[in-house]
Amino acid sequence: MFHIGGMDTFEGVSESAEGGVGVGEVRNNVVDSDPSNNNNAVVTQTGKRRRKLTSAVWTQFEILPIDENNEQRAKCMKCGQKYLCDSRYGTGNLKRHIESCVKTDTRDLGQLLLSKSDGAILTRSSKFDPMKFRELLVMAIIMQDLPFQFVEYAGIRQLFNYVCADIKLVSHNTAKADVLSLYNREKAKLKEILGSVPGRVCLTSDLWTSITTDGYLCLTVHFIDVNWKLQKRILNFSFMPPPHTGVALCEKIYRLLTHWGVEKKLFSMTLDNASSNDTFVELLKGQLNLKDALLMNGKFFHIRCCAHILNLIVQDGLKHIDDSVGKIRESIKYVRGSQGRKQKFLDCAAQVSLECKRGLRQDVPTRWNSTFLMIDSALYYQRAFLHLQLSDSNYKHSLSQDEWGKLEKLSKFLKVFYDVTCLFSGTKYPTANLYFPQVFCGRRYFEKGKG
Structure with missing residues (x-):
């Protein structure tokens, strides 16, 4: 409180038209300094107590002290955004901020309804949209490759009923029709995009x-x-x-x-x-x-297709190499032939201090890149295969040290083609401009290895 020229002046708090408060100059008012009084009440000289701050916005805003510009502001308790709360503005701006606050928890329990069904208390959204539910159900069927009978499974129906007792469940024929309807809508959208x-x-x-x-x-x-x-x-x-x-x-x-x-x-x-x-x-x-x-x-x-051209080149080259690749293929088939052999191979890998998380890759003969991945995985477990050769008399496809050396050289050579093929197979970027430099690098590597 300031005493100037015999007049008491106080920057008081006044109630706005929207039920909030603002700050304005209130003449001849005295603030009750008793700390036991409510902070949200103002007492005049006549003894009348002004109405408490009853607007709901004050549960989420904090009133700040008056700044150097003689303005009163309020700060959001969640995001820290500050707004004027003068009585001239009311609380409309504060209410609008609450609706759009970036840190508002949309899972607020105040937005949920408690309903009782068959003695069980359920929590569900008050804005349940049956059409949105069916759309999400169709998307789940498509994304997870589920059968249409999925919607008729007894366990799934019990789950849906638990989530929403008033839900209308559909048959597999309806689910099929919804999938076709979604396909037609997406098809029409794609046609429109292509036309534009x-x-x-x-x-x-x-x-x-x-x-x-x-x-x-x-x-x-x-x-x-x-x-x-x-x-x-x-x-x-x-x-x-x-x-x-x-x-x-x-x-x-x-x-x-x-x-x-x-x-x-x-x-x-x-x-x-x-x-x-x-x-x-x-x-x-x-x-x-x-x-x-x-x-x-x-x-x-x-x-x-550049990737197919590289595939033909490598497939032709693999025809002329010795049977080292064939031995590796048969070795992996042998190890993966039974659970007992798998465990024995894992024991061999553990004895030579190799991690077993990588695993062995079985190739597809018509895909040369899978052959490269098979050789690469076998080279990692080279010492395990050598140990298996000593501990398992039934293992007949062991490789000599010289053959392992040839496979190592072949792996380095195929790695170049593998990287180029992966680069050519990209779909999120243009690839035509990558053809000449990558093929040129492959040729230089080939000539270097040949020399």
Whole structure:
């Protein structure tokens, strides 16, 4: 309290129209200095006590002392943001901050309802949206590759009922329909995106036969979107019945291109070096040129897969090496043949102080990079294999020291091709500009090793 010219002046606290408080000049007022009084009350000379601060905002804001500019501010107790709390402003700005505070816990128990069902107390959101639940359920089925019968499992239904007693459970037929509906919505969105692409798009395609002799075709589109970001989308993954000839491939791909509406926006198409692809590309170029849809009549339309070219080079080289790779393959098959052999090999690795977390890799003969990974893992366990040779008389595929040395040199050579193949296989960055320097480095390494 200050006494100036016979007049008592106090920077008092006044109630706002919204139930909060502000700070203004209150004349001829005296503050009750009794500490036992409530801090949120103001007493006048007439003895009348002003109303307490009842606004809910003051449970989350702290009133600060008056600053040098003679202004009163309040600080958020969660994020520390400061706001004016003068009576001229009220508490509207404070309430708006509470709704958008970045440190507000959305899991506040005040936002949950307690309900009782069959004697069990449940906690659930008061804003349960059945349609949102079905959408999330469909996404879970797709992401986790779950069967449609998943929604009818007794345990799952009990879990859903526990989460929300009023939930409406769906059948497997409804779940299937929801999945198809989601697919159609996402397909329409992708069509709209492709239609809005200002430039041209590039395609990649692959065709293979599964172990059940069924053929499958995958068609992927790559493009730069309006924000100049490289995008990749799978347009089709479907069953491809025989024959897998160039004519059949041309009919299938052209039908897909017209369905997606990109037949006039193509720039290039990358394929492997199968002979049927050469026939397919020539037929497709002829159809597209009739619509004048390709640049320079498709002179640079067909791009051969660099990773597949490297694969052919390495596969051809592996044919001419000795049987060291075959011995390693048979050794790993022997170790993994039974649980007893696995344990015995682990004991051998432990005796030579090798960690067993890395494991042995079995290769796929048609994939040379898996052969490199197999050799690399075997070299790590070289001493374990040597110990197994001494302790297991049934192990007949042991390698000599000279053969281990050859495998070590082969691994270093294949490592170069492996790194280049991984670089070429990237999907989040352009790869055409990487071809020449990487192949040149591989050739230099080959010539250096040869010399």
